[in-house]
Amino acid sequence: MKLNIVPARTGVTWVKLGIQTFFKQPLALAGLFFMYMAAATLASLIPFVGVVLALAIVPAATLGLMAATLEATKGRFPMPAILVSAFRAGQQRSRAMMVLGFLYAAACLLIVSVVPLFFEVPVSRESALAPEMQGAMLMIMALYLPVSVLFWHAPALVHWHGVTPVKSLFFSAVVCFRNAGAYVVFGLTWMAVLMVIGLAVSLLAGLLASPEAAAALFMPAALLMAAMFSTSLYFTFRDSFDASPTDDPDNTDNNPTPGETP
Known part of the structure; x- marks a missing residue:
């Protein structure tokens, strides 16, 4: 396994491939994402340890959604067990x-x-939107950014390459920094997509002259966008690492190939 350096414009390609692949198997990929969200919500309801469990399953769920994306690129219908x-x-x-899951939970709880x-800290949606709460939200975002960088590729490295949890965090951070341009473009492109979708929902709600309609439309649209975003994660991994076929624990045909288009 070796790290790949990609041009900044690859970030746009990742977004495009994520959206295209999602619409190849929209019911399956959306359904799997909703299943993960439901599992995390149910786990969080468990007394005392629920929040830890909900956070700890994030790396495994991320890997499951990436594996589902890989299946979709091959024209196959990803089954629920892939999660x-x-x-x-x-x-x-x-x-x-x-181990990776509990490291992630520990980082988030810290x-x-x-x-x-x-x-x-905001205790309600209304207080979270108050101007005096912006500092807290900005600090949370600033602290979470390095956590995101560390864990971005770690689940796939652990699963597909057998890398130890600590080394997977290191390799993930290194490849994110070395391809910082592509990841910045990736994030900005998704922000642009979200803004366009939000504007479309707002315009539609304006035509209907109903704030309730806007709220009803925005939530499913946001969840679908989140599902598409999760689909695009596989392509960031595929193009950032040059994999050896023997690294795949399940099937050598499942190994990601840099530059392959779905």
């Missing part, structure tokens, strides 16, 4: 994924523990 792909690759890699030391 637990991270725990079907042998005991060693399953344990490594669990952020929410640090921020209240400097700002009053």
Whole structure:
């Protein structure tokens, strides 16, 4: 396995491929994303440990959605069982994924523990939108950015390449920094897409002259956009690493090939 350096314009390509692949299997990919969201919501309701469990399953769920995207690129319908792909690759890699999950949960809980030391944390949607809460939200975003960089590719590296959890965090950070231009363009492109979708929903709600219609339309649109975003993550991994066919624990045909288009 080696790291690839890609041009900044590749970020736009990742967004385009994510949207195109989503519409190849929209019901399956949207359904899998909603299943993950439902599982995380149910886990969070468990007393005492619920929040930790909901955070700990994020890396495994990310890998499952990436594996589903890989299936879709091959014209196959990803089945629900693919969401637990991270725990079907042998005991060693399953344990490594669990370690990665709890490292992610610890990092997120550390952020929410640090921020209240400097700002009053929002307790409601209304207070979160208040001007005095903007500092807290900006701090949360600033602290989460390095966490996102560390864990961006870590689940795929653990699962498809057998990399240890700590090394996977290091490699993920290195490739994100070396391809910073592409990832910045990737993020900006998704922001532009979200703005366009939001504007379209607002215009439609204006035509209907109903704020309730806007709220009803915005939530499913936001969830679909989140599902498309999760689909695009696979392509960021595929083009950032040059994989060896023997690295795939499940099937050598499942190995990502840089530059391959769906």
